[in-house]
Amino acid sequence: xxxxxxxxxxxxxxxxxxxxxxxxxxxxxxxxxxxxxxxxxxxxxxxxxxxxxxxxxxxxxxxxxxxxxxxxxxxxxxxxxxxxxxxxxxxxxxxxxxxxxxxxxxxxxxxxxxxxxxxxxxxxxxxxxxxxxxxxxxxxxxxxxxxxxxxxxxxxxxxxxxxxxxxxxxxxxxxxxxxxxxxxxxxxxxxxxxxxxxxxxxxxxxxxxxxxxxxxxxxxxxxxxxxxxxxxxxxxxxxxxxxxxxxxxxxxxxxxxxxxxxxxxxxxxxxxxxxxxxxxxxxxxxxxxxxxxxxxxxxxxxxxxxxxxxxxxxxxxxxxxxxxxxxxxxxxxxxxxxxxxxxxxxxxxxxxxxxxxxxxxxxxxxxxxxxxxxxxxxxxxxxxxxxxxxxxxxxxxxxxxxxxxxxxxxxxxxxxxxxxxxxxxxxxxxxxxxxxxxxxxxxxxxxxxxxxxxxxxxxxxxxxxxxxxxxxxxxxxxxxxxxxxxxxxxxxxxxxxxxxxxxxxxxxxxxxxxxxxxxxxxxxxxxxxxxxxxxxxxxxxxxxxxxxxxxxxxxxxxxxxxxxxxxxxxxxxxxxxxxxxxxxxxxxxxxxxxxxxxxxxxxxxxxxxxxxxxxxxxxxxxxxxxxxxxxxxxxxxxxxxxxxxxxxxxxxxxxxxxxxxxxxxxxxxxxxxxxxxxxxxxxxxxxxxxxxxxxxxxxxxxxxxxxxxxxxxxxxxxxxxxxxxxxxxxxxxxxxxxxxxxxxxxxxxxxxxxxxxxxxxxxxxxxxxxxxxxxxxxxxxxxxxxxxxxxxxxxxxxxxxxxxxxxxxxxxxxxxxxxxxxxxxxxxxxxxxxxxxxxxxxxxxxxxxxxxxxxxxxxxxxxxxxxxxxxxxxxxxxxxxxxxxxxxxxxxxxxxxxxxxxxxxxxxxxxxx
Numbered sequence: 014x015x016x017x018x019x020x021x022x023x024x025x026x027x028x029x030x031x032x033x034x035x036x037x038x039x040x041x042x043x044x045x046x047x048x049x050x051x052x053x054x055x056x057x058x059x060x061x062x063x064x065x066x067x068x069x070x071x072x073x074x075x076x077x078x079x080x081x082x083x084x085x086x087x088x089x090x091x092x093x094x095x096x097x098x099x100x101x102x103x104x105x106x107x108x109x110x111x112x113x114x115x116x117x118x119x120x121x122x123x124x125x126x127x128x129x130x131x132x133x134x135x136x137x138x139x140x141x142x143x144x145x146x147x148x149x150x151x152x153x154x155x156x157x158x159x160x161x162x163x164x165x166x167x168x169x170x171x172x173x174x175x176x177x178x179x180x181x182x183x184x185x186x187x188x189x190x191x192x193x194x195x196x197x198x199x200x201x202x203x204x205x206x207x208x209x210x211x212x213x214x215x216x217x218x219x220x221x222x223x224x225x226x227x228x229x230x231x232x233x234x235x236x237x238x239x240x241x242x243x244x245x246x247x248x249x250x251x252x253x254x255x256x257x258x259x260x261x262x263x264x265x266x267x268x269x270x271x272x273x274x275x276x277x278x279x280x281x282x283x284x285x286x287x288x289x290x291x292x293x294x295x296x297x298x299x300x301x302x303x304x305x306x307x308x309x310x311x312x313x314x315x316x317x318x319x320x321x322x323x324x325x326x327x328x329x330x331x332x333x334x335x336x337x338x339x340x341x342x343x344x345x346x347x348x349x350x351x352x353x354x355x356x357x358x359x360x361x362x363x364x365x366x367x368x369x370x371x372x373x374x375x376x377x378x379x380x381x382x383x384x385x386x387x388x389x390x391x392x393x394x395x396x397x398x399x400x401x402x403x404x405x406x407x408x409x410x411x412x413x414x415x416x417x418x419x420x421x422x423x424x425x426x427x428x429x430x431x432x433x434x435x436x437x438x439x440x441x442x443x444x445x446x447x448x449x450x451x452x453x454x455x456x457x458x459x460x461x462x463x464x465x466x467x468x469x470x471x472x473x474x475x476x477x478x479x480x481x482x483x484x485x486x487x488x489x490x491x492x493x494x495x496x497x498x499x500x501x502x503x504x505x506x507x508x509x510x511x512x513x514x515x516x517x518x519x520x521x522x523x524x525x526x527x528x529x530x531x532x533x534x535x536x537x538x539x540x541x542x543x544x545x546x547x548x549x550x551x552x553x554x555x556x557x558x559x560x561x562x563x564x565x566x567x568x569x570x571x572x573x574x575x576x577x578x579x580x581x582x583x584x585x586x587x588x589x590x591x592x593x594x595x596x597x598x599x600x601x602x603x604x605x606x607x608x609x610x611x612x613x614x615x616x617x618x619x620x621x622x623x624x625x626x627x628x629x630x631x632x633x634x635x636x637x638x639x640x641x642x643x644x645x646x647x648x649x650x651x652x653x654x655x656x657x658x659x660x661x662x663x664x665x666x667x668x669x670x671x672x673x674x675x676x677x678x679x680x681x682x683x684x685x686x687x688x689x690x691x692x693x694x695x696x697x698x699x700x701x702x703x704x705x706x707x708x709x710x711x712x713x714x715x716x717x718x719x720x721x722x723x724x725x726x727x728x729x730x731x732x733x734x735x736x737x738x739x740x741x742x743x744x745x746x747x748x749x750x751x752x753x754x755x756x757x758x759x760x761x762x763x764x765x766x767x768x769x770x771x772x773x774x775x776x777x778x779x780x781x782x783x784x785x786x787x788x789x790x791x792x793x794x795x796x797x798x799x800x801x802x803x804x805x806x807x808x809x810x811x812x813x814x815x816x817x818x819x820x821x822x823x824x825x826x827x828x829x830x831x832x833x834x835x836x837x838x839x840x841x842x843x844x845x846x847x848x849x850x851x852x853x854x855x856x857x858x859x860x861x862x863x864x865x866x867x868x869x870x871x872x873x874x875x876x877x878x879x880x881x882x883x884x885x886x887x888x889x890x891x892x893x894x895x896x897x898x899x900x901x902x903x904x905x906x907x908x909x910x911x912x913x914x915x916x917x918x919x920x921x922x923x924x925x926x
Contacts, residue, residue: 034052063108121143191210223432365403380392383413482508522544566626569608651671653725653734669710685706687725690721760802806833814827
């Protein structure tokens with residue numbers, strides 16, 4: 014039955030009526046529009062409705078004005094506006110009337126309820142599966158609590174889920190339903206629409222609270238204690254029957270012999286020593302109460318045992334007055350007969366007591382669970398009015414006792430409390446009782462002795478215990494793949510009683526937990542201590558250059574180390590950001606190899622770099638080691654490019670470019686440029702000059718006439734890089750300081766100096782005037798810088814040129830004008846020369862005379878000779894001189910030389926030899 018306000022809102026949302034134009038929603042969720050008489054007009058030919066709320070306006074005409082129009086809306090739980098349109102001609106008018114209508118939301122398809130993990134006693138998680146295309150603002154959750162039906166509106170649903178934290182513990186909530194509610198406001202009118210409920214009603218029971226102050230008492234019983242217990246049993250029989258607890262014999266100690274030790278935090282340790290014949294009674298509660306009974310003899314002399322006492326020898330023997338005490342609903346059943354074993358465990362009685370759970374828990378009873386060595390040996394259920402339980406323990410072992418609150422009334426599934434209210438103790442075969450240690454070790458610390466050994470220490474415990482256990486497990490061993498695994502110890506949890514942990518691996522992370530032990534019982538673990546061991550780092554880090562922009566880094570690592578990866582970092586001045594910082598360049602996964610190399614590229618040429626290789630562990634957080642594994646390096650410069658070579662006046666001008674067009678060398682490690690030219694000949698074959706790094710040109714004086722290998726080298730403090738060689742050939746220079754020395758009337762000596770490399774010289778002297786008699790001689794070749802030109806005409810002017818030749822290339826000639834000296838003679842030479850000249854003239858005249866008078870001379874010579882000899886012969890014979898003897902002698906003396914010379918000359922002329 015819905016409340017009246019909700020029912021009124023539902024009716025208002027489902028049927029919304031205008032005074033004339035009516036719009037509503039039917040049961041199927043369709044929008045229904047109907048025309049009344051007042052909506053009809055005479056001059057209107059058609060009617061239609063305009064529906065807004067869809068992604069686009071929808072226009073639906075009336076087919077018949079007497080029938081309502083149905084429209085299936087795309088969205089449910091959404092407010093639509095329906096307007097009435099009329100057709101006055103060719104177009105539709107604006108909405109004449111508008112009526113808002115809220116569509117009905119679709120029902121919930123499915124719903125689920127689960128416990129709220131943080132508080133399952135009072136909290137639940139509602140999970141609904143809302144329908145598609147449905148808009149809702151709240152959810153009406155209805156349920157039955159006891160006999161009363163309740164409902165609540167909830168709006169905080171996120172992705173169909175919400176948490177409700179206000180239910181009662183242990184209560185069965187039945188018929189839980191979910192109804193979607195859509196709300197809207199239109200024209201100052203609140204519209205509300207509810208969905209139907211079609212899903213199956215749900216049932217859920219919250220978890221009850223656990224019982225409070227669960228305490229236990231462990232009693233060691235002897236035969237005498239059993240007999241004394243029988244005397245008291247009659248007084249407790251009525252109370253036991255009322256509690257439905259199994260009847261057992263309990264050892265009652267005298268009040269004056271009770272010794273009570275109270276400790277607030279420590280759990281007592283109780284020992285049963287049969288050799289000392291001591292009977293102890295122990296009570297363990299929230300106050301840790303311990304009671305000791307007076308010493309009694311447990312083992313009796315067999316000769317003293319009477320047949321009547323044999324049935325009372327063990328406490329679990331059937332007692333006559335308790336024959337009918339095994340009633341239904343009791344917490345335990347007493348065995349009818351137990352075999353007598355002389356070496357069995359001394360009889361021990363377990364007594365449990367507790368208080369009801371805190372209100373307002375709904376519960377119907379309590380469950381008692383007894384586990385021995387992990388196996389369930391006994392489970393008993395008592396009603397809600399019973400708050401104690403007794404049982405006898407007959408076997409040694411580790412016992413786990415659990416008391417839970419049970420809630421089972423109603424249609425819901427029965428549930429128990431989930432909080433841990435149990436306890437554990439150990440019974441040894443000799444009857445020694447060792448209680449559970451409830452306090453965890455405190456103040457646990459681990460101190461590393463070296464990279465593979467650690468010492469564990471902890472604070473003294475207020476609880477008595479007989480040992481401690483150190484548990485170590487590596488948290489990083491199983492993280493890498495099998496091929497990358499470098500650890501082989503502590504990959505699984507290993508326990509040790511020693512406080513020294515050995516065989517640790519550098520770079521690994523370990524989780525250390527300490528337990529206190531009391532026999533087989535262990536305390537709760539201490540707070541875990543995480544050991545992070547720094548890795549060893551790399552060693553022998555070296556850099557090998559590959560070029561101006563690439564290097565190879567190589568390093569080694571120790572064999573016994575565990576890590577995840579290498580991180581290669583670079584430190585350099587960034588010319589873009591103008592800052593220096595460590596930057597991660599590369600990450601390399603760890604491998605089994607102890608040697609690793611990596612190629613580093615994209616470096617700046619002639620730049621200072623620091624390289625650092627670190628090990629990163631698998632730990633959380635990871636450790637990094639070590640910053641000391643660094644190496645510095647200056648990259649090689651790039652090779653410059655020679656762009657211009659010009660030679661003028663003995664100086665070679667060289668220009669070059671380097672790297673990018675506008676590179677800034679202010680932060681570079683470039684020291685200087687070295688321009689070097691190596692010649693093939695010459696006394697000094699190598700010429701070089703150094704210039705600063707900011708200069709891109711240099712002037713280098715070079716001797717001409719040689720072939721040079723020209724290079725430009727970029728130099729840093731550690732390396733250099735040379736440009737591609739440029740081969741240049743320099744023309745030889747003309748001789749300079751050309752001088753004419755030691756000039757004679759027929760020769761002249763030329764002397765000159767030379768710069769550069771010359772293979773030979775060519776000297777040529779030409780007369781200054783054209784003459785048939787004076788012609789230019791052949792060029793003279795010389796390798797020396799001095800040459801004498803002979804065969805010149807005295808007192809003549811010559812134009813001499815000297816040309817240098819190197820590698821078959823001629824220089825410009827060096828020219829000089831020279832004049833030969835006039836011929837000068839001494840007196841003797843002059844006389845000789847005069848005689849020679851006169852002789853020549855005489856001979857010339859004689860020859861000429863002879864040629865003219867040759868014939869005549871021949872005749873005269875013949876006649877003269879004959880006449881002369883005749884006259885002379887007659888003079889000798891007669892001894893008398895003729896009349897004309899003087900004239901004849903003169904003629905003879907005169908003609909005789911002429912005749913003789915004439916004959917000689919004629920003979921010489923005819924035959925000179």
